Amino acid sequence: MTEGMTGEGAAVPAFNRGFRLRHDPVRQAWVVLAPERLFLLDEPAVEVLKLVDGARTVPDIVDSLAVKFDAPRETIAADVAAMLQDLVVKGAIRL
């Protein structure tokens, strides 16, 4: 597997084609739309995915979140890595 699978390094996460993050005003929730499926997101996932734009690196994302939530960088980094890994396995994003 690629080096980016560990979550850090200079990997740039991006949505795979066919996966789209969208706010649903009717349910007042963020969802990822995908072929034949749809995922509701928990709040941390929304925060991470809003920063997945195909340009920011994983460390960029961790930095932003560490500032935004005033939390230790290592904690955020571990969470982000685990979450991105999960999303890679589900096919939603690539690193």
Added chain:
Amino acid sequence: MNALLPVPPGPAIEPPLALLAELTHRCPLQCPYCANPLEMERAANELDTAAWLRVLDEAAALGVLQVHFSGGEPTARKDLLELVRRAAAGGLYSNLITSGVTLDPAALAALAEAGLDHVQLSFQDADATQADRIGGYRRGHTRKLEVARQIRDAGLPLTANFVVHRQNLERLPEMLALGEEIGASRIEIAHVQYYGWALVNRAALMPSRAQLERANEAVAEARERLRGRITIDYVVPDYYAARPKACMGGWARRIINITPAGLALPCHAAETLPGFQWPSVRAASLGAIWQDDPGFNRYRGTSWMPEPCRSCDQREVDWGGCRCQALAMTGDAGATDPACALSPHHFMMADAVADADTVAEGPAPALVYRRIRTAALVR
């Protein structure tokens, strides 16, 4: 850590998540397991463009997030581009479910440009000769292979869909390999569901238990190998399962289906149920139909359920299974789906499986093909 939560069950009437827009029953192929009703709608009865545009707008406002343009063959509609564009304008995720044989690079580029999100291309087999025999369309398979490449070239993500049954299940490993080869990001292996055309052909199509076990192994192996690269969706067929599937995610819970003539249904086979007057989108809004139509409310939730479902802890998981299958096998659409081992009718499934095992080694019965003119004959 699980970033993607499955959609949780919620209170009473939640808005639908998906619209299945059956634009037409016209199709150049003639699959003998087609899910379309035996009596197909002719072009003259189809909803016009303005009506579909209104349906798409109403769907988006109601809370629908995804629209599946299907058929028949949806590309037979001249206004497909316009419909895709409108879906995109409403933020709907659009999926084109197609046999592919009518597509070309120009059409695909236009669809991508209009905002189409995804294409699901159906294959009848991995072997060209067999595929063309099942689809009843010469050189169809070769054509599909070209179209798969053109879909990828147009920048559209691709699902390869294989409908499997007794006559092609042996080639499941080749199908998975084919999906990989053509660059599909998702492979869907769908066992034939036995109602409509497929029930007529059940004896010719139902796999044996031994075949099924080999298929399950092939899928497990491929899932492991393709993990993180290709999603494989595969469900063990009802006849061999101990619990039914949550049909359509539960009756009138997730999906609203519109037929070519504009009838709204909670499931694409609901027209086989007797005693219902399905509402038309020509006469009522999608929202009003979803909330108030008696047919939609008939099997919604759990209060309609008989035993053993009523007191079962699975009742909000599988919602009692499929109403159409309950009707087709027990004569009562309100019965527990006989696919459930707790159903008093489950033996009927077991009998069909035993039959499939006995006939498995013999020659397959002849197929009845889906054609508008054979419809009168099978009735």
